[in-house]
Amino acid sequence: MDYKKTTAPGSTITRDVTEFSQGENIYEVLNVLAKRADQIGTELKQELNAKLEEFASTTDNLEEIFENREQIEISKFYEKLPKPGLIAQEEWKNDQIYFRNPSNESEEEA
Numbered sequence: 001m002d003y004k005k006t007t008a009p010g011s012t013i014t015r016d017v018t019e020f021s022q023g024e025n026i027y028e029v030l031n032v033l034a035k036r037a038d039q040i041g042t043e044l045k046q047e048l049n050a051k052l053e054e055f056a057s058t059t060d061n062l063e064e065i066f067e068n069r070e071q072i073e074i075s076k077f078y079e080k081l082p083k084p085g086l087i088a089q090e091e092w093k094n095d096q097i098y099f100r101n102p103s104n105e106s107e108e109e110a
Contacts, residue, residue, distance in 0.1 A: 008082040008090035020092060032099045033088045040084035048078045 020029050055071045082090075091097050 006082060006087050006090060008086040010080070010082055012083070012086070015089070020089070028101065029092070032097065033085070033092060036088040036091065036097055037084040040087050044078065044081070044084065048074070 017026055017030070020026065020033070022029075051074050052071060055068050088097070
């Protein structure tokens, strides 16, 4: 997913957790959101590290270390993105998260 085009808010806002439940167990929903936020955070970190690796220096000479303007701009861009938890909440509101609970499925089969 392209997280750069998300409509999630840039800063934390107060939300009523009951609006997320939609008839589901609220604790299960919060667990799903937390796991999805972890996935998003990992994806963003891998993407950022891949972009910053392009600018990595192979020498450790102090005289050769300098500020790389492109590297700073990339880092600032990723800092301004909404937090993974907010992106996960936005995905939940838009019904973009699929999850299943294997323990519920086994109870239904029995």
